[in-house]
Amino acid sequence: DAKTTQPTSMDCAEGRAANLPCNHSTISGNEYVYWYRQIHSQGPQYIIHGLKNNETNEMASLIITEDRKSSTLILPHATLRDTAVYYCIALNYGGSQGNLIFGKGTKLSVKP
Amino acid sequence: DTEVTQTPKHLVMGMTNKKSLKCEQHMGHRAMYWYKQKAKKPPELMFVYSYEKLSINESVPSRFSPECPNSSLLNLHLHALQPEDSALYLCASSQDGFSTPYFGPGTRLLVL
Numbered sequence: 001d002a003k004t005t006q007p008t009s010m011d012c013a014e015g016r017a018a019n020l021p022c023n024h025s026t027i028s029g030n031e032y033v034y035w036y037r038q039i040h041s042q043g044p045q046y047i048i049h050g051l052k053n054n055e056t057n058e059m060a061s062l063i064i065t066e067d068r069k070s071s072t073l074i075l076p077h078a079t080l081r082d083t084a085v086y087y088c089i090a091l092n093y094g095g096s097q098g099n100l101i102f103g104k105g106t107k108l109s110v111k112p
Numbered sequence: 113d114t115e116v117t118q119t120p121k122h123l124v125m126g127m128t129n130k131k132s133l134k135c136e137q138h139m140g141h142r143a144m145y146w147y148k149q150k151a152k153k154p155p156e157l158m159f160v161y162s163y164e165k166l167s168i169n170e171s172v173p174s175r176f177s178p179e180c181p182n183s184s185l186l187n188l189h190l191h192a193l194q195p196e197d198s199a200l201y202l203c204a205s206s207q208d209g210f211s212t213p214y215f216g217p218g219t220r221l222l223v224l
Contacts, residue, residue, distance in 0.1 A: 034212070043116075043202050043215035044155065087154065093210045099145070099168065100204075100213055102154035 002027040002090035009107040012082075018075040020106055022088030025069045031092045033064060034100065035073045037084040037108075044087065044102075047073065078110045115139075116216035118203050124222045127193060133219045135186040135203030143209035144186040146178060147202040149218070155202055161186060162209050193223045 005023040012018040024033065032051050036044040048055055048062045050071075055062045061074040075082055087105040091098045116137045125131050135144065143162050147155040160168035161180040169178075175197075177189040186203055200220050206213040 036215075041200065041218075041220070043118075043204075043217045046212055046214055049212060098210060099157055099160055100155075101157060104154055 002031055002092075004088045004090055004103050006086075006088050006103065006106045008104070009109070011109050011111055012075075012078045014080060014110055014112050015077055018073075018078040018082065018108060018110070020073040020075075020086050020088075020108065021070065022073070023070045024088070024090050027068050027090050028092065031090045032098075033062065033068075033071050034089045034091050035060070035062065036087045036089065036100075036102075037082075038087070038105075039081075039084045047086075049091075078108075080110050080112065082108065083110045084108060116203055116205055116214055118201075118216040118219050120219060121217070122220045122222075124224065125190065125193065126224055127195070129193075130189070130191045132190065133188040133201055133203075133221075135188075135205075135216055136184055137205045137214075137216075138184055139205065139207075139214075140183075141205035141207050141214075142183055143206045143213075144180060145204040145206075145213060146186070146188055147204065147215075149200040149202060151199075159188075160209075167209075190221075193221075195223050197221070198223045 034049040035047040038044045064071045085105040146158040149155040159178045179187040200218045204213040204215045
């Protein structure tokens with residue numbers, strides 16, 4: 001599975017959009033980009049995933065660059081409850097079962 | 113419904129005790145996972161079950177013994193643990209190992 005690189009921490013003002021970047025320059029063609037978040041001492045929560053196209057759901061939007069070497073998770077109107085560690089993971093389902101391997105993630109702090 | 117339940121929520125045990133962690137899902141998922149998370153670290157994959165058979169053991173010490181008695185239930189039997197095994201133990205499941213994994217809330221384990 002491709003390695004992902006994320007900033008260690010980010011701040012965002014409440015009500016503003018939070019844009020969390022992720023680099024995955026070695027991603028292969030059949031690896032999906034997954035995003036999870038983990039609020040303190042809780043289980044990781046699935047947010048969104050994509051392969052090539054941009055994706056949007058009720059929680060967030062995922063923008064993947066055309067060369068697929070990086071992506072951005074967008075929380076359109078961040079609230080204090082969005083304070084969490086956000087994990088970007090490249091998951092390969094090709095040929096065998098894919099397993100989530102977590103990196104260090106980005107600690108997002110949403111401030112009033 | 114994407115609910116994975118874990119019991120107990122908290123567990124304190126001595127180094128000579130035997131205890132078990134339980135994970136349950138009723139989504140018809142056929143892949144189930146155990147992760148271990150130390151404080152301020154990302155989750156680490158321990159075991160993967162696929163269709164009730166152990167498919168991955170990430171070199172976990174034998175004092176951790178997984179069991180998948182049926183497709184809805186995953187146990188982690190603990191014996192002769194060390195204080196350094198204190199951590200948050202997370203269970204996850206996915207439809208077939210090729211789909212989005214969903215996590216439970218975790219069991220916080222303290223070994224004295």
